[in-house]
Amino acid sequence: MIAPNEIYEKYELLLPAKFDGGYLIIALYDKIQNEEIAEQFTITDIRNILEEIARSYGEQQTPQSERILKMLLHFYIRNSAKDPGKYYLTERARKLVDFLKNILENPYKNFPLKESFEKSFTIVPEEIQSISDLERKFGRLFIEGPKKIINDHLEGLEDELVEGYAELNKILESDEESATTMVNQFAFVFRKFGERAEDITNSVASKDRFLKDLHSVVEQFYQKLDSFKYTESEDEFEQLKNDYNKAGEIYQDIEAFFKTVDDKIINIQKRIHNASEKLSELHEQFTARAQLRLQIKRMLKVVLDNASYSNKRIVLNDNFPLKKTVNERGVFAYPGHHDFNISKPNIVIRIPKDEQYTQDEYLQIIKENDRQELINQWTQKAMSIIEEHRSIDLKEFMEQIMNSEADQTLAYQIAGEIEQEISANENMHINAEKELVNIKNTDLFLWKTTLTKI
8 A cells, every 4th residue: 555655745736735634635545445434434533543644754743633624625525414523535535546546556567568559559450341340449439448548558657767767866876885786776777768668669660550550441441432433322422421531530530649649758768868878877987986996006006115114103215205285374363352332322212102093903802802702602592592492493593693683794603603513513413405595684595404403
């Protein structure tokens, strides 16, 4: 199984931030696939997975599950309409993780490209007898699958060569002392490029041969049209003309597809060519090392020929060339510090108090606090009604708020707070019907919603 960090390192831009949902989406997908959690999971499952991720990557604090869930809702995770308090991965999230895993585990990396071409794009002699045979074999509707296989194959091949090119750079930049080890590593990686170059050459030949055979089939339809006498049957002539036009369209479609294939193959061949230049770098590296070793050996021989050993140290002959450097010890003079006590007094600029601004801000804060307190009071009142009467109609409750407070935005906020409270409570349930109802004396509409206690 591919680790979440391996997917994230390569495709960071396609996912949310690592610890803000990126790792969570991948982990949820894997656990659902392995049947460790159900298809519809709870906020508790999300908290447990976030704790596992934090431990795995050495994070000191576990991210807030409610904040991350709010960020991922709609596009990656959605509420379950059947079971309140439960969630499920969206089809977009599943397809995205599937897509990324498919790229990393491309099944065509170790499968020859030539075989893919020959399996999908081959014309057996006498196989095409009518335009129906040609459409059934190579029509746009029937050839989309083989086209995707070839594109996936080329994409996997390019990824493999990119990885191989990076490995060659690592070998050249390593501090490996043994030339034999470096050559063996280099040959192992470079063998991939040689095999792929040969496979591509054979694939191009197979592709060109297929286009030639397909062109011959189109020419057969043209010969039938050309040899037909118009005076014999107008309907039959029109049929032959339509068959030839359809055959031409099929050929143009496949030819256009192969042009895109050629462009991708050119990019792949360029990578193979760039990899071959690494052989020159390897040769230069070995040459430089060999020259350095040779010069060191020569210098050691000269020193040994002109040296003798005494009890204390090695003594060199008088005629041995020694390098002497004329130098003089530097003297650093530190300038004295003289404090004349000349200082300027600091000027304190007193900013006058803006009484009006202070009063306005104070009133704004008081207003916000009063509004929040009012929201909390209505929310608690709703929860008390549910506890006492086992249910409450959201429309009637919002009309009650409007009659009392005459504020649409306040009623809307209170409704949102009530739904959040109930979603977090496993003993309560939100029942929404697809029937629009209007709140009296307002332009607000909402689904007919009943909040009940289980």
